[in-house]
Amino acid sequence: YFQVSTFGKKLFISTISFFRCIKMAIVHDIAEAIVGDITPSCGVSKEEKNRRESEALEHMCKLLGGGERANEIAELWREYEANSSPEAKVVKDFDKLEM
Template sequence: MAFSASPHCAPPLHRFGLRRFPPPQPPLAFMRCPFFSSSSRPVYFSPAPTLRIIVSANSKKPYSGRSADSTSASAIDFLTLCHSLKTTKRKGWINHGIKGPESIADHMYRMALMALIAGDLPGVNRERCIKIAIVHDIAEAIVGDITPSCGVPKEEKSRREQAALTEMCKILGGGMRAAAEEIQELWLEYENNASLEANLVKDFDKVPSCG
């Protein structure tokens, strides 16, 4: 039985540079591991994701997803740099010979918890306090924990930390500009003691410790 073309039929895909995709694969494939006997337990694995390229009828180049790749790369580079906050021990603890000194990340996390459990205070945004606590020493991922015992003038310490923060935000801003700008704003707010929230977090920073 022959079929004639209908004016209501969709035009051929090749006219728009489109290709039909193969049918989607099931979410899980099943196999038995060849290194064990046939009676061994089955092994489940997820197949590699199929790359899908979307082509517009009016576009000349396919969308490559570069923006998403840039965002992921920026986040990974930034978090990799921040990893040193977990491994760098605070100088005050070391100078006092205390066993098991806390890291910079330990200190920042403790301050964030203090902000979290603090009671409601008139005119104070507790969520912002938590954010400030999380980022207030973030520049030390590059410059380390500079204390008075290091003999670095206060102005020089501030200059080094500002330069480090700018570099970190530049790395993150490659794909996550809004997040980078927020971190810089929070850090400067704390550094300049420019709000009630910053003032409260500075009080948390003075809670007895060896930092």
């Protein structure tokens, strides 16, 4: 997420947390470290993509031993996937730029 870290800080408004965006971008890539970057051109349904990434994230959180940090990672990932915050929307937009 070079683009988020390099250009993002200049574009952020006070209502969006730059550091939350950075953490979310990193967490998003954690699941991809196991399943790969599944793009629309891969022909994988959204449901299957979500299932694979969800299982990968659950596995990573178990490796961390659960706890507060693992919960934060899972929360950030769910927020990103649901596109449920201004930060998630910004990170998704940057992710699309990298495709």
